[in-house]
Amino acid sequence: MADMMTVRLKVNGVAHEGRCEPRKLLVDFIREDLGLTGTHVGCEHGICGACTIIVNGESARSCIMLAVQADGAELMTVEGLMQDGKLHPLQEAFREHHGLQCGFCTPGMLMTALDFLRTNPSPSDREIREGISAVLCRCTGYQGIVNAVRAAAATLRGGR
Amino acid sequence: MTDPRSVGPAALPRLVGARVARREDPRFLTGQGSYVDDHRPARLLYAAFLRSPQAHARIVAIDASAALALPGVTAVLTGEEIARASKPVRAASKTPAVKVTSFPPLALGKVRHVGEAVAMIAAENRYVAEDAVERIVVEYEPLPLITDMERALEAASPLVHEEAGTNLLVAREFARGDVDAALASAAVVVRERFRFHRHTAICMENRGCLAEYATGSGTLTLRSSAQCPGIVRDVLTDLLDMPEHQIRVIAEDVGGGFGAKASLYPEEIATCVMARRLGRPVKWIGDRREDLLATTHAWDEIIDAELGLDRDGAIVGLRAQVTADIGAYSIYPWTAAIEPVQTISFLPGPYRVPTYRGRTRGVATCKTPLGPYRGVGRPPAVFVIEGLMDRAARRLGLDPTEIRLRNFIRDEDFPYKSPSGIVWDRASFTASLLRAREAMDYDAVRAEQARARAAGRWLGIGVASYVELTGIGSAIPVAPGVPIATGTEAATIRVDPAGKVTAVFGVASHGQGLETTLAQIVADEVGVPIEDVRVLHGDTALSPYGTGTYASRSLVLAGGAAIMAGRAVREKMLTIAGHLLEADPADLVPAAGRLAVRGMPDRSVTVREIARAAYTGVKQLPKGLEPGLEATRFYDPYYGTASNATHLAVVEVDRATCHVSVLRYLVVEDCGRMVNPLIVDGQVHGGVAQGLGAALLEEIVYDEHGQLLSGTLMDYVVPSACEVPWMEVHHLETPSPVTLGGFRGMGEGGTIGAPAAIANAVADALAPLGVEVAELPVTPERIFRLVSRGP
Numbered sequence: 018m019a020d021m022m023t024v025r026l027k028v029n030g031v032a033h034e035g036r037c038e039p040r041k042l043l044v045d046f047i048r049e050d051l052g053l054t055g056t057h058v059g060c061e062h063g064i065c066g067a068c069t070i071i072v073n074g075e076s077a078r079s080c081i082m083l084a085v086q087a088d089g090a091e092l093m094t095v096e097g098l099m100q101d102g103k104l105h106p107l108q109e110a111f112r113e114h115h116g117l118q119c120g121f122c123t124p125g126m127l128m129t130a131l132d133f134l135r136t137n138p139s140p141s142d143r144e145i146r147e148g149i150s151a152v153l154c155r156c157t158g159y160q161g162i163v164n165a166v167r168a169a170a171a172t173l174r175g176g177r
Numbered sequence: 178m179t180d181p182r183s184v185g186p187a188a189l190p191r192l193v194g195a196r197v198a199r200r201e202d203p204r205f206l207t208g209q210g211s212y213v214d215d216h217r218p219a220r221l222l223y224a225a226f227l228r229s230p231q232a233h234a235r236i237v238a239i240d241a242s243a244a245l246a247l248p249g250v251t252a253v254l255t256g257e258e259i260a261r262a263s264k265p266v267r268a269a270s271k272t273p274a275v276k277v278t279s280f281p282p283l284a285l286g287k288v289r290h291v292g293e294a295v296a297m298i299a300a301e302n303r304y305v306a307e308d309a310v311e312r313i314v315v316e317y318e319p320l321p322l323i324t325d326m327e328r329a330l331e332a333a334s335p336l337v338h339e340e341a342g343t344n345l346l347v348a349r350e351f352a353r354g355d356v357d358a359a360l361a362s363a364a365v366v367v368r369e370r371f372r373f374h375r376h377t378a379i380c381m382e383n384r385g386c387l388a389e390y391a392t393g394s395g396t397l398t399l400r401s402s403a404q405c406p407g408i409v410r411d412v413l414t415d416l417l418d419m420p421e422h423q424i425r426v427i428a429e430d431v432g433g434g435f436g437a438k439a440s441l442y443p444e445e446i447a448t449c450v451m452a453r454r455l456g457r458p459v460k461w462i463g464d465r466r467e468d469l470l471a472t473t474h475a476w477d478e479i480i481d482a483e484l485g486l487d488r489d490g491a492i493v494g495l496r497a498q499v500t501a502d503i504g505a506y507s508i509y510p511w512t513a514a515i516e517p518v519q520t521i522s523f524l525p526g527p528y529r530v531p532t533y534r535g536r537t538r539g540v541a542t543c544k545t546p547l548g549p550y551r552g553v554g555r556p557p558a559v560f561v562i563e564g565l566m567d568r569a570a571r572r573l574g575l576d577p578t579e580i581r582l583r584n585f586i587r588d589e590d591f592p593y594k595s596p597s598g599i600v601w602d603r604a605s606f607t608a609s610l611l612r613a614r615e616a617m618d619y620d621a622v623r624a625e626q627a628r629a630r631a632a633g634r635w636l637g638i639g640v641a642s643y644v645e646l647t648g649i650g651s652a653i654p655v656a657p658g659v660p661i662a663t664g665t666e667a668a669t670i671r672v673d674p675a676g677k678v679t680a681v682f683g684v685a686s687h688g689q690g691l692e693t694t695l696a697q698i699v700a701d702e703v704g705v706p707i708e709d710v711r712v713l714h715g716d717t718a719l720s721p722y723g724t725g726t727y728a729s730r731s732l733v734l735a736g737g738a739a740i741m742a743g744r745a746v747r748e749k750m751l752t753i754a755g756h757l758l759e760a761d762p763a764d765l766v767p768a769a770g771r772l773a774v775r776g777m778p779d780r781s782v783t784v785r786e787i788a789r790a791a792y793t794g795v796k797q798l799p800k801g802l803e804p805g806l807e808a809t810r811f812y813d814p815y816y817g818t819a820s821n822a823t824h825l826a827v828v829e830v831d832r833a834t835c836h837v838s839v840l841r842y843l844v845v846e847d848c849g850r851m852v853n854p855l856i857v858d859g860q861v862h863g864g865v866a867q868g869l870g871a872a873l874l875e876e877i878v879y880d881e882h883g884q885l886l887s888g889t890l891m892d893y894v895v896p897s898a899c900e901v902p903w904m905e906v907h908h909l910e911t912p913s914p915v916t917l918g919g920f921r922g923m924g925e926g927g928t929i930g931a932p933a934a935i936a937n938a939v940a941d942a943l944a945p946l947g948v949e950v951a952e953l954p955v956t957p958e959r960i961f962r963l964v965s966r967g968p
Binding site (some may be wrong): 038040041045048049053055056057058059060061062064065067094095096098099104108109111112113115117118119120121122123124127142143146147149150151153154155156157158159160161162163 | 198199201202203204205206207208209210212214215217241303304369379380381382383431432433434435462464465583621688689767838855856858859861862863864865866867889891895897898901903904927
């Protein structure tokens with residue numbers, strides 16, 4: 018077994034330190050070592066986007082990053098979206114517009130949409146579709162998701 | 178069986194029919210879902226499987242010594258060892274149409290497809306388990322192999338299962354009338370060889386399971402990403418020779434199923450055997466490569482079909498032969514027959530077909546087993562019949578909508594018995610097509626198409642109408658000859674002493690939102706706010722006997738059971754309330770959470786007070802009334818009920834790239850009485866997106882050596898948000914006359930209609946070139962070949 022390495026990072030504002038093999042995927046570190054199971058593993062080859070999280074402010078796929086690469090980074094996962102016991106406007110909108118069914122792609126979809134709306138606060142539907150095309154959903158046909166992201170964009174623009 | 182006509186309105190009919198936001202959403206939105214892989218009990222071992230690189234080979238020797246020598250590796254399991262702990266799976270059938278063959282949990286003697294599980298490792302973590310898998314040395318002796326379903330039928334072909342003596346594992350025929358004479362005298366006969374290629378479901382959650390064996394009590398608990406915990410529990414009882422009450426199967430949150438998680442899988446058995454052997458929890462979570470290699474594939478059929486019509490465009494006969502590549506194994510419980518028999522059963526569609534002969538064949542090859550996937554048999558069946566209808570319309574100079582209107586089973590024909598024996602209770606074929614035409618402004622779109630064509634654009638309009646059998650009861654097996662109980666489901670509704678309601682079901686929601694829709698029904702029936710109802714499902718230890726969620730059955734069967742159990746509870750509440758209020762129960766009227774005497778709102782009692790009396794205030798109960806406030810009821814809809822829809826697609830084929838863009842998509846569907854239109858819309862949207870993938874993008878590809886070429890999501894392309902169009906969904910609500918509540922199943926329909934609608938739209942776009950679409954997916958490459966070759 019290879020030498021263990023120390024990984025120090027912040028997740029959802031909380032500092033963590035762990036030791037793992039250099040080959041350990043970031044998503045496995047988050048799920049197994051930190052116990053944050055909201056981030057899901059869908060393909061392990063960077064296509065489906067279920068494992069998408071925010072790394073240093075930008076969306077990234079945690080299944081094609083090693084945990085050691087995230088040493089010193091600030092991460093945000095789906096568990097960090099809710100603030101003060103209140104759902105984030107994206108979460109509210111996904112519920113209201115039926116933007117999820119089985120829920121498995123949902124964490125990656127939310128993180129992707131969060132980053133997308135940060136860079137494009139007033140998107141067209143076409144832009145929303147391109148923005149979320151980094152995450153595959155097999156249940157919804159994307160229609161509820163597009164509606165939800167559009168609605169959340171309006172709420173977020175409305176000054177929060 | 179309860180006569181649906183005898184059922185009056187619910188106690189408090191407020192929620193059924195409303196767009197209630199889903200109750201399961203908050204946990205999914207906050208990362209608090211509870212999927213199999215989220216569970217890590219103490220002393221957990223992680224499993225990995227060695228999978229065959231060969232499509233057909235004899236296993237000469239397996240040497241796992243180097244794997245076992247690796248630090249952190251606990252155990253290895255091979256086919257010979259597991260054969261001592263579990264029987265092989267044999268998907269039995271009551272019909273002689275199916276030849277029963279064995280499916281060993283780990284390959285025994287030989288491998289029959291690339292990706293077949295050969296050995297299993299249990300280790301301290303997944304990384305080490307995979308290291309160990311690479312160190313297992315297997316000596317294979319390659320055998321002649323077969324990957325072509327038609328060549329597999331030749332006498333000299335190598336056999337996939339020697340015990341069967343043939344690769345033809347399924348053969349069945351349906352007939353009505355003299356179709357040969359009808360076609361011989363038909364004014365027009367259209368014929369085609371259709372090819373619906375191999376697909377797979379791609380649930381975003383890969384399959385996985387976690388087994389724990391408690392050595393002290395002798396109980397086995399299996400968490401699995403399964404749609405059918407009841408079926409898995411029942412078969413494990415037999416395979417592992419354990420009593421049923423010692424096995425608990427839990428399917429808590431499941432990340433999509435679409436039919437592909439409705440079968441028993443070898444990994445479930447192996448994980449149970451390993452956990453029992455080691456007395457430690459063992460978890461296996463498949464990766465995407467394993468999903469593409471070893472989750473059941475779908476459809477993969479060649480259909481030769483001929484349709485005869487008279488001069489007016491009325492169908493006189495349909496003759497067809499289906500050949501399905503069922504892969505290497507007959508899957509449990511559905512058998513190899515499920516796909517080919519379903520296709521030939523539903524081929525006549527929503528039409529009056531006076532003469533019919535449908536033959537079907539299921540052929541074993543050295544590929545991943547074929548299993549159910551959303552629509553089962555009907556996506557190919559509808560592609561074929563709707564493709565033939567369009568060919569006939571072109572020959573007769575009729576509009577495609579007109580030829581359908583001339584042939585639909587008419588409203589006065591119901592109940593209508595189809596040539597394969599299926600009875601359609603009532604449906605809205607004509608109304609759905611007329612509504613679709615109107616909603617799209619069909620004539621205007623045709624005019625736009627004429628202008629586009631004049632400008633040299635390839636614009637096409639496709640129509641597809643279909644009917645599906647849903648909510649199937651005990652009179653018909655869900656798959657041919659399957660000897661398990663697929664026709665009933667139960668509900669237990671329990672009001673606790675605090676007046677809150679728990680409703681437990683044997684079905685297993687995996688995205689359908691049953692925690693919401695069933696709660697809507699229960700709240701209305703018992704007469705309580707939905708906040709006071711909790712729905713539990715997907716756990717064999719909690720629920721009354723049931724099998725699970727598949728075949729568009731759950732809302733019909735579990736919903737019917739909820740109505741029955743809810744009414745039993747309600748009746749007892751009325752009795753107790755009447756006693757407490759010294760009033761005739763018939764004079765009590767419901768309000769939210771309470772019952773009051775008619776015209777005297779002050780004289781009322783709350784559900785909580787009634788429940789408290791039922792359990793603890795036994796002296797307050799009418800003499801002789803049994804304490805407690807709960808009921809379990811089983812529902813059997815007996816035959817099942819029809820759901821139908823018409824899909825309209827407008828597509829444009831790019832002349833330079835042959836890329837197909839879906840410009841408009843419209844669905845008019847009829848699932849009877851809707852419980853939650855928000856959820857119905859979502860099911861249609863998702864189904865259409867999968868049908869679009871099947872029509873344009875997705876294809877499982879093998880080479881001639883049986884090697885899977887589409888082994889990643891870069892090669893097996895499922896639609897992203899960019900490929901899926903905006904979908905316009907309209908509803909007709911023709912309540913089913915044969916199910917409690919008037920519900921019809923609707924989980925699969927979108928995928929049944931969409932491949933045909935899109936194929937017909939592409940064909941219509943290319944019609945000026947004189948070419949037909951007979952093969953799906955109709956990829957840019959296939960379109961390029963079609964338009965290059967010409968008619």
